[in-house]
Amino acid sequence: MRHYFQDKSVNLSKRERTRSLLIDGAISAIAEHGLEGASIKEITTIAGLSNGTFYNHFEDREEVFRLATMSIAQELADDIAEMVADVDDGIARIVISTNTFIERAVSASDWGAMIVDAVHYLGDVRQDVATHLRADIALAMKRGDISEMPDRFQIHQIVALIALAIEAQLDGGKSKSINFRTCEAVLRLLGLSPTKAQRAVAAHLT
Amino acid sequence: MRHYFQDKSVNLSKRERTRSLLIDGAISAIAEHGLEGASIKEITTIAGLSNGTFYNHFEDREEVFRLATMSIAQELADDIAEMVADVDDGIARIVISTNTFIERAVSASDWGAMIVDAVHYLGDVRQDVATHLRADIALAMKRGDISEMPDRFQIHQIVALIALAIEAQLDGGKSKSINFRTCEAVLRLLGLSPTKAQRAVAAHLT
């Protein structure tokens, strides 16, 4: 994942390729030192470019951080959308999406670290997750599995639990149990009883 | 709250009084610019002291941050312990503690902002909350209201929800509804059904 955007841009214009190098570099740097600690020097060194090139592509630090976050969010969203494309049960979609999102973020550890950081600083990320979640919940409501559409605050609660699950696994190593329990917790927050939540998770994750 | 530790140390030694001034200053600075953004210059300016004095009292930034966080945590813990001293129902204690903690943190907004920041950086804070929570949960288990003692990860989930509630109110203004729903969410995570959680919150908060 360290060269993800670089690889993806391999037959685009030079401008795009360099941009991608810098975005990959920014992700590594942020994963290592956090949004506030990542320096432009570090980003360009990782990218194998010189300091000045950065400003040929981005206005300032803020811009590359925003772009890098959005790029990751988009990639993960696409990945997950494909994963649940043929699942038509809302609860199942919520469980599978949540689990997949966390798994992917943990596996691509730079991405995970960046997401955890971004959730604390950038409200956009939360809104992004919210959009996808809402669609799945609407589906579950049609079936009567969930009775009320959660508001913005409840979505934030769910996002906080997901970020925590990623953080815990980046610190302590991969753990299926953490994923299971996070999915259960999400369903509990959405109003399922503990028993139903547990059954739903057991049914859709292995 | 801006001069809390200063006021509290008013008849201690000069050394203690200056220390308290600096801790109050550190809290304000961190609330304003975050743990990473708060500079020593800013802390000493707020305290009305000169730059060098800081190093007469603390080894480095890290030390004052740790001390300031622990001081706040201790004060809040004492405050809440007193509040629930004569409540012998575990669920009630959990609800009242959670609500009081969030309310206090939001009212003393510098403290709240610092706690939100510290939760993300310092594991200690989570452990601190954990200790108090565990006692209340043990009480609720004796009565059969909760069936399993939550492990470290579940405690972290609860702490994350509490931090989110504080953050939301620091951004958007005080809101009883956020407190209610956070208490409900905490009880749901602890295994209560949505109905029971709602009743418990309604019974103990007004």
Place this chain on the structure above:
DNA sequence: TCCATAATTGAGAGTACTCTCATTTTTGAA
């Protein structure tokens, strides 16, 4: 191949921060 345009380079100006230390000021016990 040629060459206008685009991209990259790296030195450095400007800024901000942490921490040290010789000096000055304050404190409080005798």
Place this chain on the structure above:
DNA sequence: TTCAAAAATGAGAGTACTCTCAATTATGGA
């Protein structure tokens, strides 16, 4: 009141960072 010890001061050394820009190098269409 006196004065040794304690505390506070602020200039500045050392470091690190952001962003600019004139100069250099690479690119790709004709």
